[in-house]
Amino acid sequence: MDSLLQPLVSADGSHVSRRVFRDPSIYRLEQQRIFARSWLYVAHESQLHRPGDFLANFMGETPVIVARGDDGQIHVSINSCSHRGVPVCRADQGNARRFVCPYHNWSYTVDGRLVAVPQEKKVCQTLDKDKLGLKKVPRVESYNGLVFASLDPAIESLESYLGDMRFYLDCMFDRYPGGVEVIGTAHKWQLRGNWKLPVENQLGDVGHGPFLHGSLLKNTPQVEELERYGLNVVPKPGHGVAVRLLPESAPAAQCMWGTDGIAAFDPEVQAYLLERQQAVAARLGDVRARLKPLTYSIYPNFSYLWGNNTIRVSHPRGPDAVEYWSWWVVDADAPEHIKQKLRVNYTFFFGPGGVLEQEDAEAWSQQVIGNAIEAADDVPYYYGLGLGEAKPHPEIPGMIGSCYDEHYARAFYMRWQQDIGAGKTGAAP
Amino acid sequence: MSTPVSLEQQHRISQFYYREARLLDERLYQQWLALLSDDVLYTIPARHTPMLDPSLRETEALLNLQQETGSGLAPPLRDDSKLTLGIRVMRAYKMNSWSDNPPARTRRFVSNIEAYVVDGGFEVYSNLLLYYSRYGQDNHLYSGRRHDRLRETADGLQIAAREVLLDTNVVTGPSVGLFF
Numbered sequence: 001m002d003s004l005l006q007p008l009v010s011a012d013g014s015h016v017s018r019r020v021f022r023d024p025s026i027y028r029l030e031q032q033r034i035f036a037r038s039w040l041y042v043a044h045e046s047q048l049h050r051p052g053d054f055l056a057n058f059m060g061e062t063p064v065i066v067a068r069g070d071d072g073q074i075h076v077s078i079n080s081c082s083h084r085g086v087p088v089c090r091a092d093q094g095n096a097r098r099f100v101c102p103y104h105n106w107s108y109t110v111d112g113r114l115v116a117v118p119q120e121k122k123v124c125q126t127l128d129k130d131k132l133g134l135k136k137v138p139r140v141e142s143y144n145g146l147v148f149a150s151l152d153p154a155i156e157s158l159e160s161y162l163g164d165m166r167f168y169l170d171c172m173f174d175r176y177p178g179g180v181e182v183i184g185t186a187h188k189w190q191l192r193g194n195w196k197l198p199v200e201n202q203l204g205d206v207g208h209g210p211f212l213h214g215s216l217l218k219n220t221p222q223v224e225e226l227e228r229y230g231l232n233v234v235p236k237p238g239h240g241v242a243v244r245l246l247p248e249s250a251p252a253a254q255c256m257w258g259t260d261g262i263a264a265f266d267p268e269v270q271a272y273l274l275e276r277q278q279a280v281a282a283r284l285g286d287v288r289a290r291l292k293p294l295t296y297s298i299y300p301n302f303s304y305l306w307g308n309n310t311i312r313v314s315h316p317r318g319p320d321a322v323e324y325w326s327w328w329v330v331d332a333d334a335p336e337h338i339k340q341k342l343r344v345n346y347t348f349f350f351g352p353g354g355v356l357e358q359e360d361a362e363a364w365s366q367q368v369i370g371n372a373i374e375a376a377d378d379v380p381y382y383y384g385l386g387l388g389e390a391k392p393h394p395e396i397p398g399m400i401g402s403c404y405d406e407h408y409a410r411a412f413y414m415r416w417q418q419d420i421g422a423g424k425t426g427a428a429p
Numbered sequence: 430m431s432t433p434v435s436l437e438q439q440h441r442i443s444q445f446y447y448r449e450a451r452l453l454d455e456r457l458y459q460q461w462l463a464l465l466s467d468d469v470l471y472t473i474p475a476r477h478t479p480m481l482d483p484s485l486r487e488t489e490a491l492l493n494l495q496q497e498t499g500s501g502l503a504p505p506l507r508d509d510s511k512l513t514l515g516i517r518v519m520r521a522y523k524m525n526s527w528s529d530n531p532p533a534r535t536r537r538f539v540s541n542i543e544a545y546v547v548d549g550g551f552e553v554y555s556n557l558l559l560y561y562s563r564y565g566q567d568n569h570l571y572s573g574r575r576h577d578r579l580r581e582t583a584d585g586l587q588i589a590a591r592e593v594l595l596d597t598n599v600v601t602g603p604s605v606g607l608f609f
Contacts, residue, residue: 093477096480183504184475187475192567215523215527218525323599328504330502347504348508348509351506352600352606353605355520357604358528362528
């Protein structure tokens with residue numbers, strides 16, 4: 001059979017072609033029909049306190065500057081000079097009054113307005129600088145401090161795009177009165193692999209945990225708890241959350257945030273987290289006070305690890321390469337020394353030096369070998385675990401499956417197929 | 430940091446580093462762990478590209494390295510203690526530590542050893558080039574500067590602190606969860 005005629009994703013999502021992870025023409029379509037038409041995470045508000053604060057990021061392959069302007073608003077501009085295209089922001093993060101293009105020294109405000117062209121006074125013409133600013137990313141919206149942007153001016157609102165994902169995002173990003181803060185700059189590393197695999201990993205693939213990470217997680221209370229109380233939630237196709245919904249009888253020390261790493265072995269940290277847990281039910285309600293998320297992904301490439309306190313974005317760099325960016329997140333109200341002690345929950349387990357993530361990177365990079373095997377194109381990857389089992393739940397929104405049910409991935413690839421195939425706007429199917 | 434070491438001390442420190450590198454390249458991580466003090470601080474700062482401060486132009490301070498490595502609570506790439514290094518070592522010898530099974534072939538080149546006498550031991554800078562070759566043609570190179578505190582003990586020298594400054598903005602190897 002001619003593999004080009006096969007569907008990329010089967011009707012029920014349980015088979016996904018190897019070409020989805022390999023084909024350069026499909027990769028180009030992803031850039032045009034997914035990354036240019038979705039809401040993409042670009043920053044957390046805590047990184048942009050003062051006017052002039054900026055950070056450089058990417059929306060898919062598009063380099064952008066995310067900055068707080070003099071008007072107090074967050075602006076996102078494409079990092080490319082209107083004159084010859086050279087990037088004008090040449091730093092990762094900081095505070096600036098102007099970005100000056102190195103080539104001819106055209107200079108821009110942090111929010112992308114062109115303010116000076118040194119050659120202008122030597123020519124007779126007067127430039128209309130208002131029309132020569134950096135290309136603006138047309139839509140920027142925030143949810144609980146998470147800033148998203150979209151290149152599609154007609155995209156639905158961020159709230160609508162997130163849908164019931166908000167119920168789960170609140171568990172971390174609205175858990176405490178002061179919210180969370182992102183501290184430091186992004187940890188970045190380039191990996192061999194397709195951008196979708198890291199997303200899948202945090203979309204709900206807790207099924208790999210006790211196995212790929214068996215050297216550290218096998219036979220641990222964490223896995224036992226996951227298998228007993230773990231659920232895979234699809235709040236809206238494309239988004240996913242793996243959670244542990246503990247029974248009403250579960251003690252506060254089991255329900256609280258911060259216990260998935262090793263920081264809570266410290267009695268002072270344990271006491272702090274327990275005290276913080278007392279107010280959670282009043283903010284989020286009884287159900288969410290005993291809901292412990294584990295991993296989140298928002299379509300197409302944002303992820304958050306509740307257990308290890310890290311936001312990550314999987315930046316595509318061709319079919320076989322990912323630039324994975326990772327930030328540490330912490331309870332903003334925590335005293336400095338508690339933050340310091342909580343940090344190891346991130347650094348030891350995740351990020352480029354993380355003891356769990358080094359195994360993930362191994363799996364993601366090795367998949368490239370399988371993706372390349374054209375001789376096996378008649379054998380698509382199997383995504384059918386738990387097919388047909390997911391259903392609504394009386395206490396939490398979305399479609400709910402067991403912790404090993406792969407419905408999160410089926411929903412993601414069915415949405416992906418629809419976006420790629422129909423080339424429709426970023427609206428969810 | 431003003432008292433340089435004697436020739437004999439320099440020789441001893443060099444031999445210590447060469448042996449350390451050989452233990453690691455021979456995958457003898459448990460023997461390597463014994464070279465670290467129980468209170469060891471082992472860090473790898475994250476290194477970003479900052480906006481240069483124009484008020485420092487025309488001075489060496491404009492390009493100082495500290496501004497690239499963050500401060501305060503900014504998370505480093507690695508923040509290990511003897512406990513967490515011990516877990517990394519233990520992990521390496523398990524059948525299901527998949528990124529170490531099959532194990533990488535490595536070669537550590539230690540150079541530019543610059544040592545000073547300090548209270549109780551030595552403060553030492555050294556450069557490290559680590560060649561890291563995984564299964565198949567998966568080859569990588571890591572370059573960095575190590576800043577160590579070596580402590581004089583009854584059992585010989587011990588590493589009491591090590592900061593590894595890697596020379597990349599975007600990490601291009603598969604992991605920095607290695608022993609540098």
